[in-house]
Amino acid sequence: MSIDLFFMIASGLFGLVMGSAVSALAWRLPRGRSWVHGRSACPACGHALAARDLVPVLSWALARGRCRHCQAPVSARYPVNELLCAAWAVLVYRHIGIVPMLPLVMLWGWMLVALLWIDYDFQLLPDALTFPGTLIAIAAAALGPGSRHALFGVLMGAGLLWLVAELYLRVRRIEGMGGGDVKLAAMFGALLGPWGALLTIMLAALAGSLWGGALMLRGKGDGRTALPFGTLLAPAAMVVYLVGDPIMAAYLQLLRPR
Numbered sequence: 001m002s003i004d005l006f007f008m009i010a011s012g013l014f015g016l017v018m019g020s021a022v023s024a025l026a027w028r029l030p031r032g033r034s035w036v037h038g039r040s041a042c043p044a045c046g047h048a049l050a051a052r053d054l055v056p057v058l059s060w061a062l063a064r065g066r067c068r069h070c071q072a073p074v075s076a077r078y079p080v081n082e083l084l085c086a087a088w089a090v091l092v093y094r095h096i097g098i099v100p101m102l103p104l105v106m107l108w109g110w111m112l113v114a115l116l117w118i119d120y121d122f123q124l125l126p127d128a129l130t131f132p133g134t135l136i137a138i139a140a141a142a143l144g145p146g147s148r149h150a151l152f153g154v155l156m157g158a159g160l161l162w163l164v165a166e167l168y169l170r171v172r173r174i175e176g177m178g179g180g181d182v183k184l185a186a187m188f189g190a191l192l193g194p195w196g197a198l199l200t201i202m203l204a205a206l207a208g209s210l211w212g213g214a215l216m217l218r219g220k221g222d223g224r225t226a227l228p229f230g231t232l233l234a235p236a237a238m239v240v241y242l243v244g245d246p247i248m249a250a251y252l253q254l255l256r257p258r
Contacts, residue, residue, distance in 0.1 A: 153196065
């Protein structure tokens with residue numbers, strides 16, 4: 001086995017384990033429960049889960065998506081989340097290799113996944129994740145080639161969303177975007193830099209527009225079916241980190257005069 005393949009497999013396995021931790025974090029944190037202490041339990045019957053119930057992906061598949069104790073359905077979100085975190089770990093390793101910033105970037109992405117689910121379920125982006133996430137992003141940027149762009153990225157991301165939110169509030173007299181989105185923008189802007197932050201916001205806005213258009217075509221376009229912006233910003237930031245440079249290069253190529 002080559003060294004590269006070994007690290008890919010190791011990254012994927014570690015990502016699966018972290019995916020399970022991210023699921024627990026996303027469930028416990030907004031409910032005010034400690035995600036450090038206490039054993040995981042079935043939300044339906046409250047039975048404490050044994051080690052055999054906590055093997056990423058495999059436990060869910062062997063139990064056929066049900067609790068072993070009460071047979072209540074267990075959401076497919078859990079294995080999907082574990083696979084997503086594993087894929088992130090492998091892709092980041094393939095993108096930057098074994099460098100000092102690697103564990104920080106992996107952690108940054110896993111925190112974004114947790115924020116994605118929390119915002120989707122509760123329309124909430126907790127400071128307990130966005131603040132340390134921003135510090136992690138700044139530390140990762142300091143170890144990489146984009147260290148000089150970290151502050152400008154924070155200003156671009158957070159400043160732009162703050163301006164949009166302020167203008168919306170003044171024009172419509174209602175809050176259209178919460179402060180959590182602004183703090184999330186600081187978190188991804190610190191690592192992605194100003195152009196990466198701008199591209200993330202553009203991709204998230206495009207995804208939101210496509211989602212809204214699809215709902216309108218189905219006759220379901222109302223506030224109850226809209227996706228929270230943080231749910232779109234978090235995955236957009238992860239995509240931009242991995243493929244933002246080719247996307248920006250292609251966009252600049254289109255702007256060049258023929």
